Amino acid sequence: MGELRADWRLRLRREDAHGPICGAGVLVDQYTALTCAHVVREPDAVMWLEFAENGGLPPVSARVVPGGWLPAAAGGEDVAVLRLDSPRPQARRAPLDTRLWGGMEVYATGYAEGFDDGMSLWGRIGGASGERVQLDAVTRSEVVRAGFSGAGVCTRPEEGRPARVVGVVMSWRGDLGEALPEDNRLSFSYLIPIERIAELSPVIKGLSAPGAWDHGFEERLGRWFDDPDEDPVKITVVAPGSGKERSLRQLAHRAHVVHRGGASRPDLIDHALDQVTFPAGEYLAYWDWLRGAKGRPERAGDRAPLRPVTVLVDGLDEEAQPGALIELLARLRVFGFRLLLVFRHEGGPGWTASRDLLLLPALLRHADGLLDRLQRAEFGRAVQRDIVNSASLGSVTETADRHRATRRLLEDVRDPQQRLNRLRALIRTLRADLSRAARG
Template sequence: MAAGGGVLAASLTRTPSWAVRIRGADGEIAGAGILLSPDQVLTCAHVVDRAAARITAEFVGAPGHGVPAVPARVDGDAYVPETRDADGDPSGDVALLRLERPRPVEETVRLHRLSAPNREVRMYGFPYDHNGGIWFRADVVGGCGRDGQLQLSPAGPGELATPGCSGAGVADSLTGEVIGMVLSGQRDQHGNRFSFISPAETIARHLPRLKPYIVGPTAVDERLLPSGDAASEALLDEPFAQRLAAWLRDDGSQVKISVVRHDDAARDATLLRAITLADRELRTPVSVDRASLDPPGTVPSAGGHDLAVHTGGLTAAEIAERIAERMGLWQHPEDPPLDRIRAAKVTLNLVVVGVDEAADPPALLDLLDMLRAGGSRLLLVFRAADDCYRRARDRLLVRPARERRARLVERLREITGPLARTLYERRAAVVQEGARTLDSDMVAAHAALADLLRAQDRDPGHGPDPARYERLADRVAGRLAADVGRLDRLRDRRDELTGRLRSYRVLHQRATQGEEDPAVDALYVRAHGLLRARPCDVRAAEAAVDAYIRRVDGQGGGDAR
């Protein structure tokens, strides 16, 4: 039994008891569902007709050889159809069915709140040709739209969630917990394939009555919940709100550090507003449907953070335990949470308020630095610009930025030095076609290196954008490798042609017993000269060698008998 009742997600070796196959009034499979209580099934709104006289829920994972079928209906007003906002992004598409006859409680499952980034998941649906159900695997790519939905990347070409999978439970591969529900699988006009899910927090916002069936701590600590004071809600530091929203929308910066003093009511209210709006469960319909009414750039993405924790009075170990629980790292409770986090591949977007008010700020900085090094994103809020703030800024912002800049400088030096020399050596050997694009990239790489060297002594926050130069380095390095590979193949082809020309020359001389043939000799001299030229035009040399070989074969000189 799970902590909140029901069972954990079944292993891949058997059909989960909570997996429900749903048939419409026409008897055809319409989709899937999740058995949350003995008489309630969660599914997508588009799977069921709200006015249908007959919906059937079938329990393919029930014990025994039969498949129990139970009539069901939409449970009152627990039906939120899919809608589209002004940007065309979907919202809603959840519904709750009431069974006419209850199922055993041990077949039920609870939805679990977990952080989203980089999770491996699996879904159990009922696509065409697999009416008995089949597992699909995927990785969570990230959030999409304003509703708090998540995009999945199928683990393989054939594992896109197709019709019959809508409403299926999404089980986290690490913990076995069901963390959401499949919404749809789509292929766009360019042939790209996508799957989308609604996580537990988004489902809770659309259907609040389901909160008793959703377990796991919420993403926002109680001390960070808005007070409901109308006066404080009206306070807004707009520039600060824009900076917070930009980070929560992933502006490319891994760590952001801010100071919010206790006596700065507007800044404090702005911080709590951003934390609330970025939470999938706390986000209000107004923030989802009417974001254009807020000041421009102040509304963060739903799911912009995975955990917002107030550290006042807490030890680093207590904070680490909270983070480990949110990341789903409870498999080895005997291990310290720091060790579990260090060993995990999971990352999260973490908001930490009151870093300097923790019970042991230096130990907390150790934890935060470990999270940063592991790839997590951090929004850190201090109450004063004191020594703790300055140490954190140096350790988590300045030093990593300088190290990143130094790595980038070394990489650009490698690209503009040894790698460029390798390319030019190949170009000296054989003619390269279409080199102008790479030449312009190499000029840009030299310019980027010069910019970074000039900015070495500057504060990293005011120097060149490393992300832009990293993308440039990736592009140039990729093209360098591709061009060197093509030139190597041309060089190999040149050497192959040289061997063929030599062989046919010997055959021709044997066949003619050394008798001169000016026409054939002229073809040989041309091919030989093109092959020895530097750089060698391999295409032209290939044509010349082929012409010589055809002439020799035509005279019988290529007959090896």
């Protein structure tokens, strides 16, 4: 089945971080959450949002955004759009979906009295009730109750595909007006669809529209951050105002150092040196070297951190002097820093220099490292199989030797783009061979 826990499910408290639980909410990006207006009560209230299913994320206060107060009494739909007082990019946001149809199986998790850690109720989408939609439970005891208001209504999770939030719980209704759903003859839950909320709120419209996010880019970039064995230098184009840019903003916190195009290079040097350990009294020597004023300190390459440090340059082509920044980044590569270079436009200022001075040298060195690993893996496997002797020493690393010949031929390729393409193909092959070698 799909995910068991979700960062985006929020438990709301009133008054302060330890105040009474008053409902639920949905995190829709690192800055924004959804809940019901009747949970918030007043448009100027301060709410506390808890990540009930991820104790590693600290609670955060939030307030209604301008235009985000849509109470039912004022002809709205009982919606409140909240702005977090400090962002939570580490939390996985809710995947919003505007598609909804009768019979869809869904569930919601709320915080009813006695269930502070949450309880989940299942049902199926029923018919429309004005702008709200009826949610049919199997039994009256599975109808939502106090503590569920603002909870995300989710599709059934599937393997490899997370649940999608199609609406927000608003209320329940019983025909006898009793306090609990099971004490009535008929009881139903009600939700407001994401599609309707998007019609009311430009913020939610922007976050739920097709193309609002670039999920493929997020997956690729997530792999790059997770796996230090990925390319040590990555160049990508992120157009302003695109879903890809929104996805980049969500993941930028994973970089150890972030430099915005046009920002201060001395600040970049300071932040980079924070990641490096060097002998006492040598800070200025490293500072002067990184800014290009003096030569490289002795054994600078030995100062590389044990875990690779990632540097995100966001908008390299917005830099006034891209050449000076690229030279600085090349010196940071001495420490083994991994670089994510974001351009706003393909072919922008600094594009060719980044390819030739940063990307190509880094990938060539990376390929050499993969070749060494493959050779060791082949030789180690031969030793395990007891097939190494004086006559076989030259044949047990046949695959690595063949790839080394391909690597040497790259030196004769004069066109940089063609050389880069062949180098990428070699690296893909080496990774595949290493993967097979690891499986035995």
